[in-house]
Amino acid sequence: MDAISDALAVVASCFSCGRRQSLTIDGHTVVVRKRLATGGFSVIDLVEEESTGRLLALKRIACHGSQDEAAALREVDVHKQVRHPNLIELVGHRLLTLRGAQLGPTSELQLLLPYYERGSLAYELERRQQGGNHLSENLLLALFRQVAEALRAMHQAGISHRDVKPHNVLLSDDFSAILMDLGSATTAKVQVCGTNDACRLQDEAAEKSSMPYRAPELFNVDSYCTIDQRTDVWSLGCLMYAMAFYKSPFDVVYERGDSVALAVLSGNIEIPQGSSYSQGLHELMLSMLRVNASERPFIDDILKTVAQLQAAAQNKV
Template sequence: MNTAGLAILVRMGNCLCVKERIKVNGRQYYIRERLGEGGFSMVDLVEDASSHKLYALKRITCHAQTDQKVALAEVEYLKALSHPNIVECIDSDLVGMPDLMGNRTSQVLIVLPYCQRGTLHDELMRRQQSGSHLDEVVVLSMFRRICEAVQCMHSAKPHPLAHRDIKTSNILLKDDLTPLLMDLGSVTRARLEINGSSEAHKLQDEAAERSSMPYRPPELFNVEFFCHVDERTDVWSLGCLLYALCFYKSPFDAVYERGDSVALAVVSGITKFPETHPYSEDIVELIKSILKVNPEERPYVDWIINKVDQLINKSSGAV
């Protein structure tokens, strides 16, 4: 064997020897590559050491007990909300204990399905580059499935839940474009009675931390001191997501990217549509009917699903 061939074998051997491993509930995985990261979490592509099946491993670093409580709540919501359009929790584990004084952290590990296609955001960015719009029936079908996942949360017992961070990058896509709602770290009780300035500021701060600006509803930018907030916070986000399904991005993404005031744009309720596009007036009117600044004028997700069904039947020629 020549020197070059031997060197290749040595490098291959070294790769096999140093392949990083991680255990979740005693089950061993090899870490293949980093898929994404942000805040206090990261997602890696991992391979089951026994079955060699690929998964996505989400690792949430917790610096305090409050962080750990939120991360463990995400695991519980994933397990409790069983729906074909909500991402499945394959397995989970807690490693270590957080201690601010001792500068120690814990990690909540969540094994999730791996979707090679990536997120809806990835799909829409690819399509924007090629100028390829999704077909209207495909848009409506995908949107309906996402709404069904949200409906599952809004009808949860003993109390309705709200996702509070619905956006294209929180929708995984299977190879056949089946959407999966993910990242339940922002999930909370949907219906809240706000009584006073401290409760209003608390909710506003939580929204600033957990709800992405281009998809955040107007009532969470400036929370009134005495008000009622319900699951229609998610409905606003669904309206932004339907707009993105048609036109690649939220109607407020451009404002955010320019560095202008998203809050002002959202509260003004002015939604601009491209002058030319391949979609019917029906779908434009649906977006407008969802993006109502006053949450009391906003529909519930059940109404949206019924309306989408009507548009699908109309598009397919059904009476």
């Protein structure tokens, strides 16, 4: 959710609740300082660790029964399965039972995460757009490579992220890219066997994968097909496009209220005239944005091409 990622990005105004709430999660005692944002299924608070003064982000996911709990805990499982310098770290977690709850949530999953003051890539791109200041090709490739390397670690573990977008990429103090929000992550390779499977996968994508970055095969899932990790490759293509030109090729369609599904399935993507980026970068971008998933490169091939483009860009300096 955009609100959640922005929460890790930009500190919102303080909320007043009298005495500050104190919590202990996996040995980390923290005090809630501010409410950062509220999303559809969770909220984010800015917290301070009492012993160190370190600022952290606390993600609270409301659960309405055991099915919600299992889905929420999947995010914890993914964190345990995949660790990478460019993937957000899980500092700690706990599942809190809300006693006496009848109509509201029955429990709350609390995830303690690093707080990145620089904010999200979406915030950085918005700031640059206002000043007409594009990312240089060197910086674009460096950031993109870090996101792709985090995805490769996930794909090697048999997991797809399924919601790669600028709002889910944070920037560290040294301007490294950190891929976040593993709440949409799922098994990378899925065999669809019948209409029920197709509808279930399509509904899941509609709930968890942002439309302007969602792969074509997730808008209209065939009854008998194989969906693989190249759903993330499509999203990576949209991400690179946004890094170069501030927005996904489908953000404008979404903002107009037109059909994003039709726009995505048409495959009509053009590089803006006057682009200052290399032909090689344009070609890589478009290769990831092929409507037919079988024609898209896998993550290892993408990283090889990025390394070649980085070497070529360095030679021009």
